[in-house]
Amino acid sequence: MSQATQAVGSTVTGTGLTKYYGAVAALDNVNFEFGPGLNAIVGDNGAGKSTLLKILSGVVRPDSGSIAVNGKEVDLKTARDARAVGIESLYQDLALAPTMSICDNIFLGRELTKSYFGVKILDRRAMMAVARNALAEIRIKMPDPATAVRTLSGGQRQAVAVARALHFGARILLLDEPTAALGPRETAAFFDTLRSAVRQDGTVVMVGHNLPQVLQMANRIIVMRAGHVVAKFLPEETSVEKLTGFMVGSAS
């Protein structure tokens, strides 16, 4: 098991987060606390879900408000800052190099090397061994790590990206509609991946559209509308109808 998943119970809290684009409030005084497990954000288009994720990943800076990880306030100026405190984003295009192997992709930018006479040489054997473990941890059926990523299905590619993020110290994993491009079977496989990530005390923050899936999977759900958090639920206290009501504004 990697150092990533041993960090038990990371929390991320936002206090009074506000972000304006011109005169439009994308986020207006938003407060939340995300803890271990799957935290789902649902809401209609333009509700501010993506802006919230972008702020957490360091891509967008809020006009005001603060973010804290495990109770400690953090200033996320860039994606690098976010990564440094253990927040990792899974991009929709996954940021994989399709012609390269699963193993190469997992280690891209963080290759393991051995030194011979001061010359650094790739330590393939070590990387392959670690890659096998990282893939085994997320319990998804996967070909050998030497296989090129382009031969993988969409779900398998996503699993590679998740394995990479979790293995390299992601305490908090951000997902923006991760199953939008997947077929039903792939979606099921991907949620299996997520479940095992969550079982290992990972904190996952996911923007989701598939409400039944969200209800089934999530440990916590927040509903956003027009830049506000309009409701917070545990999955057992709510239903698809209730969530939809809050999303469109007919319930309050």
Add this chain to the structure above:
Amino acid sequence: MLLAVLVLVSVVFSLIAPGFATVGSLDNILVVAVPVALLAMGESLAIYSGGIDLSVGAMLGLGGMSGGAIMSGLYHGQTGTDIGLMLLGLGVALAVGLVGGLFNGFVIGKLKLEPLIVTLGTLGIFGGAADLISGGEPLSSFPPSSFELGNGSLVGFLPILVAIGIVVLFLFLFVERMTTLGRHIFALGANRDALVRAGVTPNGVILWVYALAGVAAAFAGFLKASQFQTATPIAGQNTLLLGVAAVVIGGAPLTGGEGTVLGAGLGAILISVLENGFVELGLQSYWQVVAVGALVIVAVYVSQVQQRRKTFGYRHRVRAGTVPAGLMLDEGGSEEHAT
């Protein structure tokens, strides 16, 4: 498969051209292949990285001219300083290659310009500079050790040029397979964003790629000048075509992200076999250029078909009848979701 083609072509030539299958002919094929192979190996890195270097042919001419100018300028038949002069010429040629290559890399990386256009520009700059060195005249009267470098043999039968080619091949293979730089070059060509998000700055990788391409090209130029004991600004004529051809014939797609310098080396040998075979058949050597040009087009086609086959979802769509085998038109992006 490339190896099979190489063997097939060689067998055909030895059957129809009696002079082809001799030891002398084999040596000659390899010697002729070396400068093209050096050029192709440098070009390989540029192509793996998703770019291209059109200036390598011009750099071959400039490398030969700058090294040649040093040697012919300082050598006046004296003895004793012979090898030193040759090494000085070599050093100057490699330095010129390095500077030119770094310039390419700097402009492409820092100013974020298309490699195709940048290196088209430096093709002109390097070519013009090679002419300026001597007012377009060829240079000669080099120290004897440069003749030895270009025409001598090790242990009696292994031409020094071929030995150099083998050493450089191993160096490039090392970079390609055993180093972090190699991984980053491929990643840059496969998906630049993936590399950036992995925390690697592409500019450093780009500098390395074009610097190595420049040095390899200038080295090829110096070796060619040593072999013929003449440096001429037009030494690089057609060599850009041959270099890119060797890479493409070697199986590297121009879209970047994959390939091996081993393929580029074999491609260079195949090109040399064609030239030799045509000469042995009594055809004009111009036919080689025609044949290589045609071969490039065939190789690009074969490589495209292979690309499609390697990608997820291809077989499924062939079975479903939505694409005829080998003729799938959409590339990249949409493919992964095609189930």
